[in-house]
Amino acid sequence: MLAALASLVMSATALAQEADSAFLERAALRAANTNCKFLDASEALALDMGYWQARGALLRGNYELSSVNAMQFEAEDYAISKPCEDEALLAATERLKNAFLAFSRTPFMEYSGMYRQWTATRTLTDVWAAHQEDNVTGVRLGLIYPQRSSDPMGFADPDKPREQSVFAVLLPLPKGMTAPSTAHLIVRNPAKEPNPWLGGPFGWGGSGLSIPPLALTNRIFPAKRQIVDAPPYGDGGATPGVLFMFDEKAQGQFEALDPREAVRIDFIPSDRDKSSRPMSVLIEVGDFRAAAAFSKIPRNRPEPQTAKAEAAAVGH
Structure with a gap:
């Protein structure tokens, strides 16, 4: 000390x-x-x-x-x-x-928040650098390696530098589910509400998590959409998923939140899809910045x- x-x-x-x-x-x-x-x-x-x-x-x-x-x-x-x-x-x-x-030499760590946890890895074979998963829907938000998300079972070359991770959300697509056209990330707008939004005692759906009224939030749109394999990654019969990737500005807005806060992800179906309805998932901010820092530590380093x-x- x-x-x-x-x-x-x-x-x-x-x-x-x-x-x-x-x-x-x-x-x-x-x-x-x-x-x-x-x-x-x-x-x-x-x-x-x-x-x-x-x-x-x-x-x-x-x-x-x-x-x-x-x-x-x-x-x-x-x-x-x-x-x-x-x-x-x-x-x-x-x-x-x-x-x-x-x-x-530690390959992965878990960072527990009030209600959820972030998992961070430093291996060459993992698709996600850091992620939090919703236990009900399987939705993941975090840092993903786009190249490996396209080929999760592909060979990782230890002699090549690791690609840059991207802030993204993944929605698994069970059989019969149509991929939504977009995903909106809802975060507190500090210009409208400068204080952390800690919500009520019970939160959304009994999860303990909540977001501010929509009038006090920013709605962030993804920069890219891609169909990929969703976890768990296995040989054959993999579940497809839709990946929405956000830019660095979106990641910065997420990182600027208090770790006790939450964000909401709204999955919006296509206008042509008359059978699907919007779907929402809450994610705890938690120790995302700690998990992100851990994932960036290279495995090989000088003495x-x-x-x-x-x-x-x-x-x-």
């Missing part, structure tokens, strides 16, 4: 717990790394993962958003005020590097330098 920083903010919050310390240290290290470049790209992604996970844990633990933001500002101010050779920062960085070495060596290099 960064003892001086932790004690400073703990005295201000009075009821600080272990989650405080994890968040404070990760927020401070992110700020310090911006100036001092202690971490390589993989370690920085691991730090981002831990930061977003700790932030989500505090908010789900009934910390006020204003308190979490104040803790972050305090941590960042502390880190920025210290030189790159500061012993406390170097010690915290070494702890992170050692922890990363132990976890760097790490120590924090002291990197701090010395920055000084030259």
